[in-house]
Amino acid sequence: MIARRALLIGATALSAVALTGPLVRSASAAADPAEFIRQLGDEALAQLVGSDITKAERAERFRKLLVANFDVPAIxxxxxxxxxxxxxxEEQQDYQKLFEDFLVGNYAQRFGQYAGEKFTTAGVRDEGEGLHTVMTLIARPNGQTARLDWLMRDDGDSYKILDLKIEGISMSETHRSEFASVIQNNGGKVASLIDALRKKTAQMNAG
Structure with a gap:
């Protein structure tokens, strides 16, 4: 239940914070990590939120968002x-492609649930070795707030998001636990996860 709630909040938070504009440019020119997030926030919502956006359009735009601002292969x-x-x-290659498809299918359509959340940056923590955590607060219309921590890597002239923690729950760790369970329940074979992801993404695309 906690993991599911984290995923739902995370999807909404991404819609409030991490959507890019028509050119899907990353905020890599930002002077600091907090500004990176603020720039993404300033460009938010226009592309993925709206009743006139088709499922296919939303998925395509979200995929561009991932490529522009998240290090999907590293994640x-x-x-x-x-x-x-x-x-x-071969399994690594198939898995990486299906993992990206899984993220697109799992999160893109949740942006239609956006309900006017607002975000503010609450500081930056230097993690060393070019890593930074940007702390943000998401304020929901019902008065509740959620804490989100964005782990980012400084690549010199750009930033890439590596993970998102929602109230302390890591999205990467949540998925890692889910995926490991699939593999462990199927003889420790990565191929079983690949098959599961292929079926899951096909279902999401058909739904």
Missing amino acids: GKTVLGRYWKTATP
Whole structure:
């Protein structure tokens, strides 16, 4: 229940904070990590929120968002955890593609649930080795707030988001636990996860 709530809040939070404009440019030119998030927030909502946006359009725009601002390959490898080393090169390639498809299918359509949330940045924590955590607060219309921490990597002239913690719950760790359970329940084979992701993404695309 907690994990599901985290995913739902995370999707809404992404709609409030991390949507880009028509060119889907990243905020890599931002002077600091907090400004990166603020710029994304300033460009938010126009692309993925609205009753006139089709499912296919929303999915395509969200995929561009991921590529522009999130290090999806690094996140995917982290989520697979220790099983990354046991996967064959072909399995690694198939998994990474399906993981991106999974993120798109799992989160893109949730942006239609946006209900006027507002966000503010609440500080930046230097994690060392080019990593920063931007702390933000999401204020919902009902008066409740949610704390979100964005883990980002400084690549010199750009930033990439590596993880999002919602009230202390890591999205990467949540998915890693889910994926590990699938693998462990199927003889430790990464192929079982790949099959599950393929079926899941097909269902989401058909729904």
